[in-house]
Amino acid sequence: MISVKKLTKKFDDLVVLNNIDTEIEQGEVICIIGPSGSGKSTFLRCLNMLETPTSGQIIFEGNNLTDPKVDLNLHRQRMGMVFQQFNLFPHMTVLDNLTCAPIMLKKESREKAEQRGIDLLKRIGLADKAKAWPAQLSGGQKQRVAIVRALCMEPDVMLFDEPTSALDPEMVGEVLDVMKNLAKAGMTMVVVTHEMGFAREVSSRVLFLADGIIAEEGKPDQIFREPKTDRLKGFLAKVL
Amino acid sequence: MSAWIATLHQTFIETGYWRQMLLGLQNTVYITLGALCIGVVVGALLAICKFFSEGNRALRPLELFCDLYTTIIRGIPMMVLLLVFFFVIFSGTRNKLGVCILAFGLNSAAYVAEVIRSGINAVDRGQMEAGRSLGMSKIQAMYKIVMPQAIRNILPAIGNELITLVKETSVAGYVGVMDLTKMGERAKSITFDAVNPLLVVALTYLIIVLGLTRLLKMAERRLNRDKR
């Protein structure tokens, strides 16, 4: 679904991603772990071109996103993204947050968009918040709404950048539950996370990013039970 | 007290000078509102040009032009700018009021452009990114997501610019435009009443400014209704 080919990203002289190759298949749930500053966010943001790669290619469903001629906006509609800081639109109600993109970009009727929005809100238990403002929600509620907002575009893949890192501990669970359900429903997901429990339980593959490369990758059992590199062993010793 | 009222009567009513004062007030209002319109339109254009030319190599000259414009205008006192407009750019003009409005307007534009730019910059970068990640173009995200939030920062600042502008227009008399201040001065020299014309002029500015300040507060409250 997404092929990453020789992806390199530099900020001035700082090489953050160094010649990364990987394939993300339909239905995979990939967790990206690694030390702070290792380029996890940068990698994720390159996938939907929020960050322009210095060199290399991102091929999404057969389209080369790094080609300047490609219509990025069209392809981004099929890649949802969830941010650490939620980034809900504070000047819109929860429901408008969900419906504004489908109405604007897919020319959906308001009724249809609102119906889907409310259905999805029901599924995460927030139907009563449809008319609330984002500022009236707790962190966990905000992040669940942010996930639903991305889902309203009916994307083929969902990208998560540390979706629970800005939350109080008691709210982490509710957000992870929504993500688990999404994974069960077969959504292709790429998740940058510090939640090793989630990575272990839900992911189909774990990428360990360090020093600008995928230093180790594999099934969660393999990564967490039998780490091969010293780099990963050291990292796991610190976080587990 | 009654002696003072008699003086007032003498200075403004008997001479019929109240009419002149009103005319002066009218000109002050024209200059202010005209300049505000020009300032907002040109300022917005400058801000938009700057926004889209930032980090775009092909549009670098445009960005330079915008920077140059704001730097030059903001570095020159309004008074000097006005003199340049009258005696250099439009020397010998008949339409003094028009040139005056243009000068104040183009001056305001530089400040309005800065106000809009910083209003946009004050909106969290994540907002634009969230819009873009849903598939919106830069323009769509700007219009639907960033601008409505930036307006909250921009409108109050433009209100402040308006208040500054009202007071700044009092130098218009230097180039022979009959604004409120100039009329007050003339009343002073014609009636030999040195106190009351200036008092009335000062009070009029004060009342306008206080009125505008109140309007601004009300507008701000409305804008922030959903922020909570």
Ligand SMILES: Nc1ncnc2c1ncn2[C@@H]1O[C@H](COP(=O)(O)OP(=O)(O)OP(=O)(O)O)[C@@H](O)[C@H]1O
């Ligand atoms: N816009 C930028 N300009 C310059 N340097 C940047 C920029 N964004 C990121 N970096 C640098 O790139 C490196 C990787 O950053 P990145 O945010 O991808 O790390 P991360 O793995 O997500 O870290 P964290 O776990 O703290 O979120 C860091 O050294 C960071 O300082």
Ligand SMILES: [Mg+2]
């Ligand atoms: Mg990060």
